[in-house]
Amino acid sequence: MPEPILDISGLTTVYRIAGKDVAVVQDLDLAIAPGETVALVGESGSGKSVTSLSILRLLPRIGRVAKGSVGFRSKSGVVRDLARLDADALRQVRGNDVGMIFQEPMTSLNPVYTVGEQIAEPIRIHLGKSHKDAAAAAVQLLADVGIPDPARRAKQYPHELSGGMRQRATIAMALACDPALLIADEPTTALDVTIQAQILDLLQQLQAQRGMGILFVTHNLGVVAEIADRVAVMYAGRVVETGRVADVFAHPRHPYTIGLMRSVPRLGEATLLKQAGTPLPTIPGTVPSLARLPQGCSFAPRCSHAIEACRAAVPPLLDTGNDQASRCIRWQEL
Amino acid sequence: MLTFILRRLALGLLMLIALSVLVFVLLRLAPGDPIDAYIDPNVSMSRAEMAAIRARLGLDQPMPVQYFAWLGAAATGDLGYSIQRSGVRVLELVFERIGPTLLLMATGLVLSIVLGIATGIIGAVRRNSTTDVGLSVAAFVGISSPAFLTALLGLYFFSVQFRIAPSGGMLTPGAPFSVGDLLAHLILPAALLSIGQAALIMRYMRASMLEVLNQDYVRTARAKGVREFFVIVKHALRNALLPVITLIGSTIGMAIGGAIFIESVFNWPGMGLLMVNAVETRDYPVIMGATLVIGACVILVNLLTDITYAAVDPRIQVA
Ligand SMILES: Nc1ncnc2c1ncn2[C@@H]1O[C@H](COP(=O)(O)OP(=O)(O)OP(=O)(O)O)[C@@H](O)[C@H]1O
Ligand SMILES: [Mg+2]
Numbered sequence: 001m002p003e004p005i006l007d008i009s010g011l012t013t014v015y016r017i018a019g020k021d022v023a024v025v026q027d028l029d030l031a032i033a034p035g036e037t038v039a040l041v042g043e044s045g046s047g048k049s050v051t052s053l054s055i056l057r058l059l060p061r062i063g064r065v066a067k068g069s070v071g072f073r074s075k076s077g078v079v080r081d082l083a084r085l086d087a088d089a090l091r092q093v094r095g096n097d098v099g100m101i102f103q104e105p106m107t108s109l110n111p112v113y114t115v116g117e118q119i120a121e122p123i124r125i126h127l128g129k130s131h132k133d134a135a136a137a138a139v140q141l142l143a144d145v146g147i148p149d150p151a152r153r154a155k156q157y158p159h160e161l162s163g164g165m166r167q168r169a170t171i172a173m174a175l176a177c178d179p180a181l182l183i184a185d186e187p188t189t190a191l192d193v194t195i196q197a198q199i200l201d202l203l204q205q206l207q208a209q210r211g212m213g214i215l216f217v218t219h220n221l222g223v224v225a226e227i228a229d230r231v232a233v234m235y236a237g238r239v240v241e242t243g244r245v246a247d248v249f250a251h252p253r254h255p256y257t258i259g260l261m262r263s264v265p266r267l268g269e270a271t272l273l274k275q276a277g278t279p280l281p282t283i284p285g286t287v288p289s290l291a292r293l294p295q296g297c298s299f300a301p302r303c304s305h306a307i308e309a310c311r312a313a314v315p316p317l318l319d320t321g322n323d324q325a326s327r328c329i330r331w332q333e334l
Numbered sequence: 335m336l337t338f339i340l341r342r343l344a345l346g347l348l349m350l351i352a353l354s355v356l357v358f359v360l361l362r363l364a365p366g367d368p369i370d371a372y373i374d375p376n377v378s379m380s381r382a383e384m385a386a387i388r389a390r391l392g393l394d395q396p397m398p399v400q401y402f403a404w405l406g407a408a409a410t411g412d413l414g415y416s417i418q419r420s421g422v423r424v425l426e427l428v429f430e431r432i433g434p435t436l437l438l439m440a441t442g443l444v445l446s447i448v449l450g451i452a453t454g455i456i457g458a459v460r461r462n463s464t465t466d467v468g469l470s471v472a473a474f475v476g477i478s479s480p481a482f483l484t485a486l487l488g489l490y491f492f493s494v495q496f497r498i499a500p501s502g503g504m505l506t507p508g509a510p511f512s513v514g515d516l517l518a519h520l521i522l523p524a525a526l527l528s529i530g531q532a533a534l535i536m537r538y539m540r541a542s543m544l545e546v547l548n549q550d551y552v553r554t555a556r557a558k559g560v561r562e563f564f565v566i567v568k569h570a571l572r573n574a575l576l577p578v579i580t581l582i583g584s585t586i587g588m589a590i591g592g593a594i595f596i597e598s599v600f601n602w603p604g605m606g607l608l609m610v611n612a613v614e615t616r617d618y619p620v621i622m623g624a625t626l627v628i629g630a631c632v633i634l635v636n637l638l639t640d641i642t643y644a645a646v647d648p649r650i651q652v653a
Contacts, residue, residue: 058553060548087562091559091560091561092559094556094557094558094559095557095559095560096559099557100554100557102553102554104550107551108550108551108553108554109554110554110555110569110573111573111648112572112573112646112648113569121555121560122559122560125558125559125561157648157649159648170554173558174557
């Protein structure tokens with residue numbers, strides 16, 4: 001594997017809830033190579049968004065990165081730990097080396113500024129361009145993300161654009177400074193199915209042109225199959241399985257991954273788009289509260305393979321060969 | 335936009351007429367007689383003489399006739415003559431007094447807006463800090479202390495105890511006009527006038543800012559690498575101002591009540607003092623004229639508020 005642009009190691013993020021620090025992401029390792037797409041999947045509340053926000057330290061006031069490092073290799077080739085960078089240096093990474101898109105395109109655009117102005121802003125901040133040049137660049141970006149009549153659209157406000165167009169605009173905004181890494185937190189979940197497919201195509205096409213790495217957060221395995229090279233499956237704040245998408249889908253090495261895949265029937269190309277609209281049905285039992293995680297493996301209470309040893313200690317990520325790893329001590333018996 | 339303004343102006347005119355009817359009726363229902371002012375208590379006056387004065391002033395006519403006579407004249411810009419100061423035109427009195435009032439109110443308003451918005455932002459950004467708690471307590475005290483108390487306490491401390499501000503009037507009598515002198519007289523009543531409104535604006539601003547700071551687009555701005563200062567001042571503030579603009583517009587009517595009070599405490603030669611004197615002497619034409627002008631001002635300010643709102647929020651379509 002080439003030098004990764006993002007190398008997260010031992011990341012633990014805590015939220016202060018009811019006066020106590022609760023670990024919402026624990027001991028997470030994740031690496032992304034240039035031009036690679038890594039999908040982060042898991043049920044609602046498993047910590048996918050917190051992970052993606054932790055990278056640029058965009059956490060709410062109650063959250064902070066407590067442990068671990070977020071190694072990032074910038075355009076110039078220098079590797080820095082974003083978890084320890086001072087605020088001003090971090091600000092220069094945000095929107096410049098790393099772009100972000102969020103789930104809800106309506107609320108993530110500022111209603112009182114034009115779309116063009118919002119896209120031009122990072123160009124002015126990071127590339128030091130004049131208002132006029134940045135505005136022209138914004139129009140070009142809108143054209144790049146497939147918005148017809150970009151000059152007119154740039155002068156419009158978010159409420160004047162359709163949902164799909166808004167999401168294209170936020171993509172244009174995230175890509176404005178040609179970042180090496182794009183973090184996309186469920187960028188298609190709020191859109192209807194045909195628009196979802198268009199946005200996924202657009203992202204893949206832009207990635208092919210620009211060669212950026214993508215961290216793609218989703219709870220939709222169909223989307224993972226379509227877009228990602230590698231996948232990390234999260235459960236209760238931890239990565240429980242990781243590997244190349246084809247390998248993980250062919251030979252899942254964790255009972256939770258198996259459960260997730262069972263809840264998506266007939267994982268074939270033809271059904272992917274139909275599946276794209278529906279959220280994942282849940283596995284029997286409930287997700288444990290992060291404040292009171294069970295002893296040992298967090299998934300054990302819901303797992304039919306669980307034995308005494310599972311409840312004794314949190315299993316480490318075990319190498320299962322073929323660039324795949326699992327937090328199940330019984331992976332060989334599955 | 336133009337049709338919107340014209341429609342609002344037409345509506346405002348109707349509201350003014352309604353206001354004048356209301357004030358007219360209330361005045362006639364209130365006890366007291368304007369011609370008392372004409373009667374020298376030391377000289378006895380016969381009923382016939384009193385009736386003659388009434389007839390001369392038109393007070394013997396039925397009420398609707400009186401009202402329409404007044405309205406007809408008002409429509410041509412003639413607001414009649416003061417009864418008490420016979421021969422002085424109401425319009426003249428009002429124009430002489432409106433300048434000082436506008437100066438006092440505008441200064442108070444600017445002070446309260448600047449103070450309220452700045453402290454509101456600080457409170458929201460530094461929420462739950464000592465600064466925030468201190469500001470919130472101050473705002474609570476500001477909102478809940480009655481105007482007469484703050485006005486009298488302010489007068490007592492700054493003018494009487496510390497002697498750092500003149501105790502009343504707009505200019506030092508006899509001295510040549512100077513801006514410094516005017517400001518020295520202006521600052522205390524304007525500051526006292528602004529307290530309540532500043533506190534109210536601060537509370538709204540803080541709440542509104544807190545809500546906006548939780549919005550996704552604020553996080554988006556940070557994700558783009560916008561400096562925290564501009565995240566607050568550019569991305570959050572403009573959105574947070576929207577409800578505050580409405581608040582400011584709707585409290586200006588209240589501020590007028592405060593101004594009338596402050597004017598009588600500080601002997602400020604404005605509309606408030608004019609009104610108070612007119613009410614005391616039942617000087618109907620002056621009360622009517624002053625009410626009309628104040629009402630027109632309130633309506634204009636509200637229109638201005640709506641135009642500002644539309645200018646700040648692109649989602650508002652005025653047509
Ligand atoms: N602002 C917050 N306050 C309190 N708890 C939070 C907050 N944000 C997240 N959490 C908690 O952190 C955990 C992880 O949340 P996160 O948003 O990362 O989940 P997710 O995997 O992105 O889920 P979804 O698919 O619903 O987006 C959840 O258990 C959630 O309850
Ligand atoms: Mg999420």
